[in-house]
Amino acid sequence: MSQPIPIDPVRRQQVASALRAVLPERCVLSDPEDTRPYECDGLAAYRQLPMVVTLPDSEEQLLAILNICRELKVPIVPRGAGTGLSGGALPIADGVVVSTARLNRIVRVDQYARTAVVQPGVRNLAISEAAAPLGLYYAPDPSSQIACTIGGNVAENSGGVHCLKYGLTVHNVLRVRVATIDGEILELGGDALDAPGLDLLAVFIGSEGMLGIVTEVTVRLVPKPQSARVIMASFGDVVTGGNAVASVIAAGIIPAGLEMMDRTSSRMVEPFVKAGYDIDAAAILLCEADGTAIEVDEEIERMTLVLEAAGAIAISVSQTEAERMKFWSGRKNAFPAAGRISPDYYCMDGTIPRKKLAQVLIGIEAMEVQYGLRCANVFHAGDGNLHPLILFDANQPGEFDRAEAFGADILALCVEVGGTITGEHGVGKEKINSMCIQFSRAELDAFFAVKRAFDVAFLLNPDKAIPTLNRCAEFGKMRVSGGVLPFAELARF
Template identity: 80%
Template sequence: MEQASSSDMFRQRQREVVAALRAAIPGQCVLFQEEDTRPYECDGLAAYRQLPMVVTLPENEEQVIAVLNVCRELQVQIVPRGAGTGLSGGAMPIADGVVLSTAKLNRVVRLDPYARTAIVQPGVRNLAISDVAAQHGLYYAPDPSSQIACTIGGNVAENSGGVHCLKYGLTVHNVLRVRMITIDGDVVELGNGALDAPGLDLLSVFIGSEGMLGVVTEVTVKLVPKPQAARVIMASFDDVVKGGNAVANVIAAGIIPAGLEMMDKTSSRMVEPFVKAGYDIDAEAILLCESDGTTDEVEEEIQRMTAVLQQSGATAIAVSQTEAERLKFWSGRKNAFPAAGRISPDYYCMDGTIPRKNLAQVLISIAEMERKYGLRCANVFHAGDGNLHPLILFDANQPGEFHRAEQFGADILELCVAVGGTITGEHGVGIEKINSMCVQFSDTEREAFFAVKRAFDTPFLLNPDKAIPSLHRCAEYGRMHVKRGALPFPELERF
């Protein structure tokens, strides 16, 4: 007998999985034709793509459990997916696996204006929570640049932040409870409606776990009162070192702005024609510093920040006078990623975090890498907490450019580690930074991560190829990346 081809085996396996899933959930919730599954082949990191075998769109918690039960019984790997706005490849499918999309679980279950909480399903958009809470003078504070589209389930998976995370925190600081389903089909609630919960703090372990530990079906978030007033300072600097030092000086003065963002000249010139926010395109760097609170508090803090920025060498300072002008100032920062398409066919958005004191030093090193790799880099970042978002600009149609962009990005992440930082701040590891995990964490530390994974997902079926690199992968990466045993940044002090 002739041995069955790999394509025949795939189709046979696909038919088996589709039949089992359609017996468990409505047929319209199971997609397997290429024209239907193609939109799920990648997330926001579009450079990496993989067509999934099957996509499921459960409509309620019972159907989520049914999908997980089928996949466990058939030993099919599962990739949970939110809105697909992630930038690290965390939702990229597996060729012979199932994508479990939570897009149809999109109800606001309950909003309690007195407790200042909202219970929402994972498919609810980030911004929609604030829209619903607005009638009570409340809003949900974490605000990723993709907040108009990203969902709360994806925010939980990646521990997303945003431009106001300096004062209000990341997702982990604004979620009280998560209801999730394990690979065994068990319903587990982590945290509760109070500020603390008895037992181990597994909520903070789960948030940021990138779909590797369970599938979210409900989230209780904290809401905060909408500030009485908010104003933004836009400060220009003729030198990135001065701009970086100004960030540290603001924090050292005991000021915690609602937002503290920095953009270099490349970013400002990229964004300004796109949004016409009034940015100083001749400045080497601009800072956006927001204050919110009561009118008196904001007035005082604006004066204090203005003084610090002037002492730090600001060449020009503008302060928003109306809410419309405040939003206009922020529009440029919020639209930095799409604006990159105006000046480059492709871009590679990195995400690393460093100590604030090293901002200027790192920016200078990135400029040196631009010359090394022959690629431009636009820098936009949450300066207040040291979360960098370098946008490496390249043209995928030019042979070798994407590979150089990947190497450029890996060097930036190694630089972040070298100065005492970390390889991700809010985008997650996914597949994009999995090699860089080998740089930051030891074998022992990575084995601890795997131990947590095994405790939640013994058969390793939930997003198994993401976030945690195997020992073999790290060995291969080390052989490829270490240059004759030399450290990549010998001039930097080790911590």
């Protein structure tokens, strides 16, 4: 686990005083007891007390913060609700955390354009709640949607159980208003389906707070389906279950949601939510159809036939909306349910080709033996986004180190089979070494060139997401994966 760095009290006083000169007292926190709630995000294994925390009430205040930090050369860490799982909002000892929690106004909902304009501190679920009376909703639904904010969703390009059919954040955002480190406002995208010039909107979404801070977002809303039902299919082994996922997609069916859970995750969730899961099955699939009642009935029938042919040993179909929500409740509560069977867990996030699901699950089973740790697998099977939960006890010496190594090997396996080290959690601090496995020196140089175009002084969320070449060289000295030394040409020096 990370060791916190001491904070220079003189520097803290200097920065806090400069910020209080332009901000109300309530917007600046510098006392350690006041800043402690911001020492980590959802990845609690990494902690660092921030030097100062700011909570602007307006875009003007946010620009004032950026101007002061630029003049004083103070690093900035943007923060949404702190639900991120990769350490992207981990503070810096000599830096300022900028929380967008108070920028939480829904500016407007347009039922004709099917859009909502919101500030970054608006909760994901609150958008759908505001649009519900108009028969609309916001489709991306990460498991933390009750708490996570749209600003953080934009930073991480969040997904959710319905991203297979409706897309990730990048597919559902039309425009963002961004405050730059230079104290200026950029408008990326627009209200139309396309905007003139370079597509910088797609570059910005998923940039993890390294290019600017969102002050306003225009999201696309979609009509709420008339009907939705879920199939719960059980399988006798994970290989058959993984192959069934590919069979559904190969049949030309794009479910609204296609999720998989192994036996370990089903057994930890079922006593928690009583969703009716088959806890004897090696794996279960949750396959949702939505649309008109006729469309849903037809798709449910087609999926049932495909799943039976693929080897499902039991199939249940939700008959009511309450039963559908109960089926999903287990998947949505998998992370908190892990606390029932383990003191701690380490949630990974990688993406692989669907056809490689079975191979990767078998590989993870072998790693459980290698590291002597259990792993519960819950993931967005439809788009190959894995979320292995490595179970460990931080009070046992060495267990967290083994969990980290286990996680790094899972990510290396994802890359080996043609996937990537992240899907929706971002790189943050957690996976920065794994970037050295995935990307070449030339690719990392290109990433840094984009960073410099927006932030030449490297003040916005530095030391996150993109590793330096020196870091990759040091990592290469420490780790050989699959017989390959990362950045071997640098590790010699």
